[in-house]
Amino acid sequence: MQHLRIKSLKEYKETYQKSIEQPEQFWDEVAKSFLWKKEWDTTLEWDFTKPEVKWFQGGKLNITENCLDRHLEKRGSKTAIIFEPNDPKEKAQHISYKELHAKVCAFANVLYNNGVEKGDRVCIYMPMVPELTIAILACARIGAIHSVVFAGFSANALAARINDANCKILLTADGGFRGDKVTPLKSIADEALKSCSSIEKTIVLNRCNLNISLSENQVWWHEELYNVNNKFEAVAVDAEDMLFILYTSGSTGSPKGMVHTCGGYMVYTGYSFLNVFQYKNEDVYWCTADIGWITGHSYIVYGPLLNGATTVMFEGVPSYPNFDRFWQICEKHKVNQFYTAPTAIRALKKHPISMVEQYDLSNLKTLGTVGEPINEEAWHWYDEHVGKRKCPIVDTWWQTETGGIMLSSLAGITPDKATFATLPLPGIQPVLINEVANVIDDVVAQGRLAIKFPWPSIARTIYGNHERYKDTYFSAFKNMYFSGDGALRDADGDYRITGRVDDVIIVSGHNLGTAPIENAINEHEQVVESAIVGFPHDIKGTALYAYVVLYNDVSPSEFLKIEINQFISDKIGPIAKCDKIQFVSSLPKTRSGKIMRRILRKIAANELNNLGDVSTLLNPEIVEDVIKGRL
Numbered sequence: 224m225q226h227l228r229i230k231s232l233k234e235y236k237e238t239y240q241k242s243i244e245q246p247e248q249f250w251d252e253v254a255k256s257f258l259w260k261k262e263w264d265t266t267l268e269w270d271f272t273k274p275e276v277k278w279f280q281g282g283k284l285n286i287t288e289n290c291l292d293r294h295l296e297k298r299g300s301k302t303a304i305i306f307e308p309n310d311p312k313e314k315a316q317h318i319s320y321k322e323l324h325a326k327v328c329a330f331a332n333v334l335y336n337n338g339v340e341k342g343d344r345v346c347i348y349m350p351m352v353p354e355l356t357i358a359i360l361a362c363a364r365i366g367a368i369h370s371v372v373f374a375g376f377s378a379n380a381l382a383a384r385i386n387d388a389n390c391k392i393l394l395t396a397d398g399g400f401r402g403d404k405v406t407p408l409k410s411i412a413d414e415a416l417k418s419c420s421s422i423e424k425t426i427v428l429n430r431c432n433l434n435i436s437l438s439e440n441q442v443w444w445h446e447e448l449y450n451v452n453n454k455f456e457a458v459a460v461d462a463e464d465m466l467f468i469l470y471t472s473g474s475t476g477s478p479k480g481m482v483h484t485c486g487g488y489m490v491y492t493g494y495s496f497l498n499v500f501q502y503k504n505e506d507v508y509w510c511t512a513d514i515g516w517i518t519g520h521s522y523i524v525y526g527p528l529l530n531g532a533t534t535v536m537f538e539g540v541p542s543y544p545n546f547d548r549f550w551q552i553c554e555k556h557k558v559n560q561f562y563t564a565p566t567a568i569r570a571l572k573k574h575p576i577s578m579v580e581q582y583d584l585s586n587l588k589t590l591g592t593v594g595e596p597i598n599e600e601a602w603h604w605y606d607e608h609v610g611k612r613k614c615p616i617v618d619t620w621w622q623t624e625t626g627g628i629m630l631s632s633l634a635g636i637t638p639d640k641a642t643f644a645t646l647p648l649p650g651i652q653p654v655l656i657n658e659v660a661n662v663i664d665d666v667v668a669q670g671r672l673a674i675k676f677p678w679p680s681i682a683r684t685i686y687g688n689h690e691r692y693k694d695t696y697f698s699a700f701k702n703m704y705f706s707g708d709g710a711l712r713d714a715d716g717d718y719r720i721t722g723r724v725d726d727v728i729i730v731s732g733h734n735l736g737t738a739p740i741e742n743a744i745n746e747h748e749q750v751v752e753s754a755i756v757g758f759p760h761d762i763k764g765t766a767l768y769a770y771v772v773l774y775n776d777v778s779p780s781e782f783l784k785i786e787i788n789q790f791i792s793d794k795i796g797p798i799a800k801c802d803k804i805q806f807v808s809s810l811p812k813t814r815s816g817k818i819m820r821r822i823l824r825k826i827a828a829n830e831l832n833n834l835g836d837v838s839t840l841l842n843p844e845i846v847e848d849v850i851k852g853r854l
C-alpha cells in the first residue's frame with residue numbers, strides 16, 4: 224500500500240481536493256489496494272436524514288486476509304507484533320506475520336468448536352497480551368462480531384455490555400498484570416456472568432497463574448488449542464457486515480454500542496494509518512493505548528497490520544517499575560513512531576528530565592497524541608525532550624464514532640502546530656457551525672464541529688438503537704454528523720479542538736458521561752442527588768468534581784466520600800472516580816428543574832467572578848453556599 228502514501232504538501236493538497244470533488248472515485252482507488260474476495264458494485268450510498276451510510280456494497284472480503292494472509296509471501300517472517308510484558312524482567316515476544324496467521328487460524332478453530340458462527344457476538348474482556356489481538360482477529364476471520372470491553376471496567380459495566388449485545392461467548396483471562404497490581408479478571412467476569420444469560424461458554428486464558436478454578440461451561444484457552452490445527456479459511460463477509468461493537472459513554476443513559484462495519488473500516492484505518500504516521504516498511508510503530516478503546520482497535524491492531532507494520536503491544540503502565548518505562552521501551556525496541564495521550568505526557572513531564580535523557584531515542588521519527596486537547600506546555604516538552612525537535616507531532620482528532628483519525632497533520636508532510644489538530648485527512652469534510660445552526664463560511668471562525676459528508680469508517684449505528692444514533696449525531700444540524708466537540712479555525716485553515724460542548728467529560732483521555740456517574744452516586748442510600756462537572760487538572764487534563772446532596776439526617780464525612788467513590792468504581796470502574804466530592808444542601812436548578820452545570824463548572828474551576836446571571840435560578844441563594852463549601 225506504500226503507493227497510497229502522500230509524500231509532499233503539494234500532493235496532500237491535490238489529493239484532498241480530489242477527495243472532496245470526486246469522493247467516490249477517490250475511495251474507489253484507495254479501496255482497490257486492498258484484497259477483496261469480490262469487488263463492490265456501488266461505492267457509496269448515503270442519506271444523513273435516515274441516517275444511513277453504506278460503503279462498497281456488494282463487495283465481499285475478510286479483513287484478516289488483508290491483515291495477515293496478504294503479507295505472508297513478501298514478509299511472512301517480518302515481526303507483526305512485539306509484545307512487551309508488564310514486568311521488564313519478562314522476555315519480550317516477537318511474533319512474525321506467519322506465526323500470527325497460524326495463531327489466529329488456530330484460535331478461529333477454537334471459537335468455531337465452541338459454537339461461534341458468522342454474526343455471533345463475542346465479548347472480549349482481557350489484558351493487553353497478544354492473545355487479545357489474536358482473539359479479535361479470530362472473530363473477524365469467522366465473521367463473528369467482537370465486543371472488546373476494557374479490562375478496567377467493573378462487573379456491572381461488563382454485564383451491561385454483554386447483555387446489550389447479547390454476546391454468546393466470553394473470552395477472558397485469570398487476571399491481568401498492571402504495574403504492581405493484578406486485576407482479577409476471571410472473578411470480575413464471574414460476578415458479571417451471574418446476570419448474563421446469553422453467554423454459553425467462557426474461554427479463559429491463563430496469564431497470571433492465579434490458580435483459579437473453572438465452573439461448568441468454562442474452558443481453558445490452552446487446552447482448547449490442543450484440539451485444533453492452524454488452518455482456517457477466512458469467511459467471506461459483506462462490506463457492510465458488522466466487524467465489531469465498541470461501547471462509548473453518552474452524555475445520558477447507558478453506554479452506546481458503536482457499530483463498525485468491515486469494508487469501510489478496513490479501507491479507512493489502513494489508509495489513515497499509513498498517511499498520518501508516514502509508516503515505512505521497516506519501521507517499528509508503538510501506540511501506548513489499550514485495545515479496549517478505539518485507539519487500540521484502529522491503531523494497534525487493524526491499521527498497522529493492514530499495512531504489514533510492526534506494532535508494539537505493551538501490557539503495563541508508564542509508571543512501572545519507574546516513570547522511565549516508555550522511554551526504556553522506545554530504546555529497547557528502536558521505536559520509530561510513538562503515539563500516546565496528552566495525559567501520559569503531562570504525567571511523565573513531572574519527573575526529572577534525566578528519566579528521558581538517559582535513553583537513546585534517536586530512532587524516533589514521528590510523535591503522536593490522541594484523546595484530548597494537548598496544552599502548549601506539554602506539546603513543547605514532548606517536542607523538545609522526546610522528539611529532540613526533529614520529530615513532527617501529529618495531534619490526531621477523532622472519536623470512537625469516527626473509527627479513524629479525522630483531523631491531523633501528516634507527519635513531516637503537512638506542517639504541525641502546537642495545540643492544533645490542523646487539517647482534515649483526504650475525504651473528510653469538516654465544518655464549523657454557529658449558534659443559529661448555520662455553517663460558518665469565514666475561514667477564521669469558532670463553533671461546533673460537524674462533518675458534512677460521509678467517510679468510510681463512520682459508525683453505522685448504535686447497536687440495537689438506531690433512533691438514539693440519529694438523535695445523538697444527526698439531529699443537531701440538518702444533514703450533518705455532529706461530533707459533540709467545539710473547535711476554532713485559524714487563518715491557515717487549521718483546526719484546534721476546544722473541547723466537548725455536551726455533558727461528556729474527557730478525563731485522562733477517557734470519555735465519561737456525567738449521567739452514568741451521577742446515577743451510580745445516586746444509588747447510594749444516603750444520597751438524594753448529585754451533579755458531576757469537570758475541572759482543570761494538571762495531569763488528567765480534566766478531573767471530576769461531584770456535588771452531592773445528602774438526606775437531612777445524614778452527616779457528611781470523609782468515610783462517605785470513600786464509599787461514594789467505591790460505588791462509582793463498582794458500577795463503572797476506577798477511571799470514573801471523583802477527585803473532589805463536595806456535600807451541598809441542594810443543587811442550583813433552572814425553573815424547569817434542570818441542574819445548572821454551567822455554574823457548578825465555574826465554581827469547581829474557581830472562576831467565581833463571572834458566574835453569569837443566576838437570577839433565573841429556582842434557588843439562587845444556594846450559589847453562595849456552594850461557593851463557601853468549595854474544595
Ligand code: WT7
Pocket residue numbers: 471516517518592593594595596597618619620621622623624644706707708720722723729732733734
Ligand atoms: C473525544 C472522543 C479517538 C480516540 C480516543 C478518544 C476528544 C480526541 C482529540 C484531540 C482534542 C480530542 C474529543 C472527542 N479528543 N482526540 N487530538 N484533540 N480532543 O476516543 O473516547 O471516543 O473520545 O475525545 O473530545 O470527541 P473517544
